[in-house]
Amino acid sequence: xxxxxxxxxxxxxxxxxxxxxxxxxxxxxxxxxxxxxxxxxxxxxxxxxxxxxxxxxxxxxxxxxxxxxxxxxxxxxxxxxxxxxxxxxxxxxxxxxxxxxxxxxxxxxxxxxxxxxxxxxxxxxxxxxxxxxxxxxxxxxxxxxxxxxxxxxxxxxxxxxxxxxxxxxxxxxxxxxxxxxxxxxxxxxxxxxxxxxxxxxxxxxxxxxxxxxxxxxxxxxxxxxxxxxxxxxxxxxxxxxxxxxxxxxxxxxxxxxxxxxxxxxxxxxxxxx
Amino acid sequence: xxxxxxxxxxxxxxxxxxxxxxxxxxxxxxxxxxxxxxxxxxxxxxxxxxxxxxxxxxxxxxxxxxxxxxxxxxxxxxxxxxxxxxxxxxxxxxxxxxxxxxxxxxxxxxxxxxxxxxxxxxxxxxxxxxxxxxxxxxxxxxxxxxxxxxxxxxxxxxxxxxxxxxxxxxxxxxxxxxxxxxxxxxxxxxxxxxxxxxxxxxxxxxxxxxxxxxxxxxxxxxxxxxxxxxxxxxxxxxxxxxxxxxxxxxxxxxxxxxxxxxxxxxxxxxxxx
Amino acid sequence: xxxxxxxxxxxxxxxxxxxxxxxxxxxxxxxxxxxxxxxxxxxxxxxxxxxxxxxxxxxxxxxxxxxxxxxxxxxxxxxxxxxxxxxxxxxxxxxxxxxxxxxxxxxxxxxxxxxxxxxxxxxxxxxxxxxxxxxxxxxxxxxxxxxxxxxxxxxxxxxxxxxxxxxxxxxxxxxxxxxxxxxxxxxxxxxxxxxxxxxxxxxxxxxxxxxxxxxxxxxxxxxxxxxxxxxxxxxxxxxxxxxxxxxxxxxxxxxxxxxxxxxxxxxxxxxxx
Numbered sequence: 001x002x003x004x005x006x007x008x009x010x011x012x013x014x015x016x017x018x019x020x021x022x023x024x025x026x027x028x029x030x031x032x033x034x035x036x037x038x039x040x041x042x043x044x045x046x047x048x049x050x051x052x053x054x055x056x057x058x059x060x061x062x063x064x065x066x067x068x069x070x071x072x073x074x075x076x077x078x079x080x081x082x083x084x085x086x087x088x089x090x091x092x093x094x095x096x097x098x099x100x101x102x103x104x105x106x107x108x109x110x111x112x113x114x115x116x117x118x119x120x121x122x123x124x125x126x127x128x129x130x131x132x133x134x135x136x137x138x139x140x141x142x143x144x145x146x147x148x149x150x151x152x153x154x155x156x157x158x159x160x161x162x163x164x165x166x167x168x169x170x171x172x173x174x175x176x177x178x179x180x181x182x183x184x185x186x187x188x189x190x191x192x193x194x195x196x197x198x199x200x201x202x203x204x205x206x207x208x209x210x211x212x213x214x215x216x217x218x219x220x221x222x223x224x225x226x227x228x229x230x231x232x233x234x235x236x237x238x239x240x241x242x243x244x245x246x247x248x249x250x251x252x253x254x255x256x257x258x259x260x261x262x263x264x265x266x267x268x269x270x271x272x273x
Numbered sequence: 274x275x276x277x278x279x280x281x282x283x284x285x286x287x288x289x290x291x292x293x294x295x296x297x298x299x300x301x302x303x304x305x306x307x308x309x310x311x312x313x314x315x316x317x318x319x320x321x322x323x324x325x326x327x328x329x330x331x332x333x334x335x336x337x338x339x340x341x342x343x344x345x346x347x348x349x350x351x352x353x354x355x356x357x358x359x360x361x362x363x364x365x366x367x368x369x370x371x372x373x374x375x376x377x378x379x380x381x382x383x384x385x386x387x388x389x390x391x392x393x394x395x396x397x398x399x400x401x402x403x404x405x406x407x408x409x410x411x412x413x414x415x416x417x418x419x420x421x422x423x424x425x426x427x428x429x430x431x432x433x434x435x436x437x438x439x440x441x442x443x444x445x446x447x448x449x450x451x452x453x454x455x456x457x458x459x460x461x462x463x464x465x466x467x468x469x470x471x472x473x474x475x476x477x478x479x480x481x482x483x484x485x486x487x488x489x490x491x492x493x494x495x496x497x498x499x500x501x502x503x504x505x506x507x508x509x510x511x512x513x514x515x516x517x518x519x520x521x522x523x524x525x526x527x528x529x530x531x532x533x534x535x536x537x538x539x540x541x542x543x544x545x546x
Numbered sequence: 547x548x549x550x551x552x553x554x555x556x557x558x559x560x561x562x563x564x565x566x567x568x569x570x571x572x573x574x575x576x577x578x579x580x581x582x583x584x585x586x587x588x589x590x591x592x593x594x595x596x597x598x599x600x601x602x603x604x605x606x607x608x609x610x611x612x613x614x615x616x617x618x619x620x621x622x623x624x625x626x627x628x629x630x631x632x633x634x635x636x637x638x639x640x641x642x643x644x645x646x647x648x649x650x651x652x653x654x655x656x657x658x659x660x661x662x663x664x665x666x667x668x669x670x671x672x673x674x675x676x677x678x679x680x681x682x683x684x685x686x687x688x689x690x691x692x693x694x695x696x697x698x699x700x701x702x703x704x705x706x707x708x709x710x711x712x713x714x715x716x717x718x719x720x721x722x723x724x725x726x727x728x729x730x731x732x733x734x735x736x737x738x739x740x741x742x743x744x745x746x747x748x749x750x751x752x753x754x755x756x757x758x759x760x761x762x763x764x765x766x767x768x769x770x771x772x773x774x775x776x777x778x779x780x781x782x783x784x785x786x787x788x789x790x791x792x793x794x795x796x797x798x799x800x801x802x803x804x805x806x807x808x809x810x811x812x813x814x815x816x817x818x819x
Contacts (some may be wrong), residue, residue, distance in 0.1 A: 022295035022568035023575055023587050025337075029296055029468035034517050039468065040366070041296050044339045047370035054369065064571075066590045066614075068339075093586070097593035166643065193802070195575035195585065237514055241783055243802025244580050245795035249518035256466070256516025295568035298610075302569055302741035307790050312741065313639070314569050317612045320643035327642065341612075342680055522791035529739070529789025 002267050003260030005212045005222040010036040010259070014056035014210035017080075018203060019043045021063025021092065024196030024217070027252065028059075028203040033253040035226075037207035043069055048076035057085050057210035060111075061201045062103055063092035070103055077111030086209035089113040090202035095125030108162055114209055115220050116158075117167035117202045120151060127158050149173050152181045152272045165220050166213050167205070169198055173228065174272075175221045178186065181273040182221050186228025186266070188235045193244040194251065201227040204255070225267035229256035275540050276533030278485045278495040283309040283532070287329035287483035290353075291476060292316045292346050294336025294365065297469030300525065301332075301476040308499075308528040310480035321349035330358050331484035333384075334478045335376055336365035343376055348375055350384030359482035359489070362386040363475035368398030381435055387482055389431075389491050390440035390475045393424060400431050423444050425454045425545045438493050440478070442471055446501065447545075448494045454546040455494050459501025459539070466517040467524065474500040477528070491501045498540035503527035505539065548813050549806030551758045551768040556582040556805070560756035561603035563626075564749055565589045565619050567609025567638065573606075573798065575751040575791035580801040582664045583753035589615055594622035603631050603756035605749045606657075608649055609638035616649055623657030632755035632762070636748035641671030654708055658681075659754055661766050662704075663713035663748045666690075666697060673704050677802030695716050698818045699729045711766050713751070715744055719774065720818075721767045727819040728767050732774025732812070739790040740797065747773040752802070771813035778812065815818040 029039040094104040160178035173184040205223040212219035234250030296409040345524040367377040433451035446457040478496040485492035507523030588597040604626040630800040640650040690696035706724035719730040751769040758765035780796035
């Protein structure tokens, strides 16, 4: 099933509008091109509604956020919602500062996100802390970091509370909506030494959703597995002199060379719920 | 002839002021260094006139444009004009939004560009649509996408109307001024899967112009051929596990290793007019 | 000794706050990850104090500076000073424009920097020119560019005047405080063809300082040697088809694969004073 969802990206070549950070924007653009999607980066408040209107999906990433980008994110998000385009949020650094956390809250309060992808602490910050009153109990969660069952349970609750699909990236990745939870064991721990693996995953998730609008959680699962498989394929190519810069390139290269059959053969996930 | 023009870049090592987007800025800087030119990226309105004054050429690129960069682009462009420095415009995304199109129009109305490089739809947006009254007839142009003769004719007309050299990037690249038109068949279609090939070409075009101020159209032709040759050389190195990220690096590497003799031997272009 | 200082970075994994330019931010993030440090890029005035508070060190880089980033740099720098976090300044382009030079002066007047790293002209601009009254005599310095003894003497004077450690990058790198001066001969001249080698060095210097707070000049020396050794290791891997893009990746890869023993074995420096 996942293979078909990936092949749909290559066939439909969705155009993805990215409002993102300047650290990993180049990698996000290239990994979208790697899976035959196309990127547009545009963040001027004056143009984001027009830009997103001609696209097939939207990825909003709050890395290197500055205040004047927030209205553009809100406008683009609302317009994409009106048009039924899938919208992904990467709440980079939510929880690190009141500014970043509030911005994330404002986004989830005003825009409906089909998928929210972050690490555990970022996802937590969406439902707790500054200005939050969403009622998902996050007490005692410091103990759950290594407890996949607990993370899965938490992710499902957040997904239900926010009416979205939640991806919690980690050693095991969790993909959850209110009803279903998948645990993905693809990937390699060296990916944590490459900046932007999370950002890149968020961008291609928007492409997978745009090409598979009727199967959102499966499309998200396919994107998460594809990124993990790319991390494995890329790691297999490394020589002992290679490090994280070459690894970054090989991860993008692996997506370039991956097709549905390859993904199908290498995806490793469990249905938890 | 083209070889000598490239060797002049390596010998004169022009310093190029770039006001550009954050997606491909790193690649633009590295490809300028690859051909022994040097990059300066500076976009504060307060400093662009001073910065451009110590440079040999200016490249303005409207990718990821935000409103407060426009005055800096105008100031830098006007100062470069006063000093006789070559100025290149890359109208990224012109036609995609009213904001981007208007900004491109404002730039071409207030700054004289020696070269404007874009894809067909970007070049079209310069002479049609919002706020345009330049009188180049663009009716019926939707039919010209695959007609090299028609694109060449169109490019020549735009070049005449805007008193510039127009480069229309595509499967075949067109280089035109009001009197002459060249068609370049160098390049590889995989270049369309690498973000920033156009931006990089615009940056090195400024370097080629700066090192060859008396031969502007030939210098532009040399830059276009060099980028295409780099795409071919880079493609020849790829293994079956490599993808677009490695390809990006190899394209820059190819410029690093290219000299005039290599360019001369591999350039493939026709004089159309 | 240098080896132990590098190993401390790998063991302590400092979190480094970067307020930096968009051209080389990705490389700075990846090279921090290469030495097992972690990067955070954050530049919103509203959050920089909070962000820097949870970090172990701060790197401020004024490439692609725009006016509204200056208050964020000042706030972050002052907060880091209060907390005793090491702070590094990379005065990219100081001397190129009044705006950039004044910004650098404002930073060094309001923030205490543990290390200031730049090329000779950038360091000069800190103590001369617009608005300067720091009293370091820079007359006649145009003659010192190739005179290591003179650069060393100059660097020591600037370090004393600004109560900091000064790194002057060049064919030979100088590391100086008021009392001591080291000359580092590691590195390769091809590094000048890779954008961001200086920026990357500034970022890892913050990491080396954060992991070695009691040995600041030695930690700075270790970072400078490590970057130079990486340039040598990376150059050894290049084939004749490789150029500066592959070289950039290999430099980061070399840091990824370097440990204290390797650094110890390959570092080449002299005590000048």
